[in-house]
Amino acid sequence: MPKQRxxxxxxxxxxxxxxxxxxxxxxxxxxxxxxxxxxxxxxxxQDFPPFGSVGTDxxxxxxxxxxxxxxxxxxxxxxxxxPVSSTNRIPFxxxxxxxxxxxSLGKNAEREKVIDFSDAYAPFFNGVFGPADAAVSxxxxxxxxxxxVTRGAVEDLELSKIASPKVTIKRFEDNNATIxxxxxxxxxxxxTGNVVAAxxxxxxxxxxLSAKFLIKNSPCYVxxxxxxxxxxARVNAVIAKAKADGSLEQIAQRWLKAPLPTDL
Numbered sequence: 001m002p003k004q005r006x007x008x009x010x011x012x013x014x015x016x017x018x019x020x021x022x023x024x025x026x027x028x029x030x031x032x033x034x035x036x037x038x039x040x041x042x043x044x045x046q047d048f049p050p051f052g053s054v055g056t057d058x059x060x061x062x063x064x065x066x067x068x069x070x071x072x073x074x075x076x077x078x079x080x081x082x083p084v085s086s087t088n089r090i091p092f093x094x095x096x097x098x099x100x101x102x103x104s105l106g107k108n109a110e111r112e113k114v115i116d117f118s119d120a121y122a123p124f125f126n127g128v129f130g131p132a133d134a135a136v137s138x139x140x141x142x143x144x145x146x147x148x149v150t151r152g153a154v155e156d157l158e159l160s161k162i163a164s165p166k167v168t169i170k171r172f173e174d175n176n177a178t179i180x181x182x183x184x185x186x187x188x189x190x191x192t193g194n195v196v197a198a199x200x201x202x203x204x205x206x207x208x209l210s211a212k213f214l215i216k217n218s219p220c221y222v223x224x225x226x227x228x229x230x231x232x233a234r235v236n237a238v239i240a241k242a243k244a245d246g247s248l249e250q251i252a253q254r255w256l257k258a259p260l261p262t263d264l
Contacts, residue, residue: 030099031231039078042068043098043223046083047176049199050255051104051122051220063122063255064102064220070247071100071222074238085174087152090115093223100235101223104193106154106216116226118235120219121248123261126155129197130182130189132210139213142167148187150178155191158216183207191215195256219264 034040044064045052052062060081072079082098089105092098093115104124107117128147130136136145139159143166149156151171163169170187172178175196182190183206190209197209222239224232242248243260252260 029230030225030228031234034075034077034099034231037077039080040068040072040075041080041082041097041099042072043082043084043089043092043101043103044068045086045089045103045175047085047174048104048196050195052083063251064104066251066255067121067222068100068102070242070251071102071235071238074241075234086150087173090223093225096225099225099231103223104220105223106218107221108154108157110157111223114226116224116228116232118222118224118232119239120221120264121239121242122220122252123256123258123264124193124195124220125214125217126153126158126191126193127214128159128189128191128212129209130212132208134189134210134212136189136212139163139167141212142189145189146170146187148172148178148181148190150175150192153192154218155193155215159191162215182209 044060045062046054046060050062051064052060055061060083065081068081069079082092084092084101084103086103089101089103090111093101101115104122106124128136128142136142139162143164146168147159147163148170149159149172151173156171159169170181172181175192178190178192179196179200181187183204185207189212194211197211200209222235224235239248249260252258
């Protein structure tokens with residue numbers, strides 16, 4: 001091969017390699033961005049008391065809001081709360097619209113393919129709830145009955161796995177709609193979290209919610225984008241410190257009216 005042609009090919013390959021390197025995606029460092037910008041953007045619930053709701057002063061309040069503020073304080077930055085629903089909370093994280101998701105988020109295999117999870121920061125279990133006099137104590141007792149769930153929530157996913165085709169599952173876009181459907185008699189039962197049922201019973205005596213059976217014990221975790229090891233480590237350090245110094249216990253007592261489980 002002529003020398004000039006060899007030199008030309010070497011230059012061509014070198015240029016292609018440089019171009020390929022230049023076009024590779026750069027791994028973001030969200031923790032560095034948070035510290036540089038001085039703001040932690042957190043996706044939080046707005047219709048899921050006591051984890052997140054709007055208070056009489058029209059400001060967000062709840063367990064998850066306090067948790068977001070605690071993490072921001074430990075990072076030495078301001079907190080920016082971004083209201084989300086159960087269906088868009090993970091997309092807000094994966095598209096970079098939020099730095100963390102603190103929204104009563106349960107962990108499962110499907111979600112772990114998309115995002116990473118912190119250590120557990122709040123207790124939570126979901127189940128089927130309905131009238132106290134309803135003779136339902138297992139999933140088989142739901143045959144021929146109608147159950148309301150919030151679309152995409154853990155209870156939706158888990159109940160769909162175990163319920164027979166004879167169960168009518170009605171899906172609603174947010175928790176307010178699910179609760180409203182039960183209170184107005186559109187559905188006979190709802191699948192939701194224990195703390196949600198307790199909050200509804202505190203707010204209204206219109207149609208009481210009694211626990212029928214447990215679907216899944218599902219503690220809450222902070223959602224972190226894949227590959228953000230530094231941020232995940234800092235979040236876990238904050239959670240560990242909050243458990244050790246009693247800060248997390250105070251949040252649990254304030255919003256759940258119960259102590260943190262010893263095995264959380």
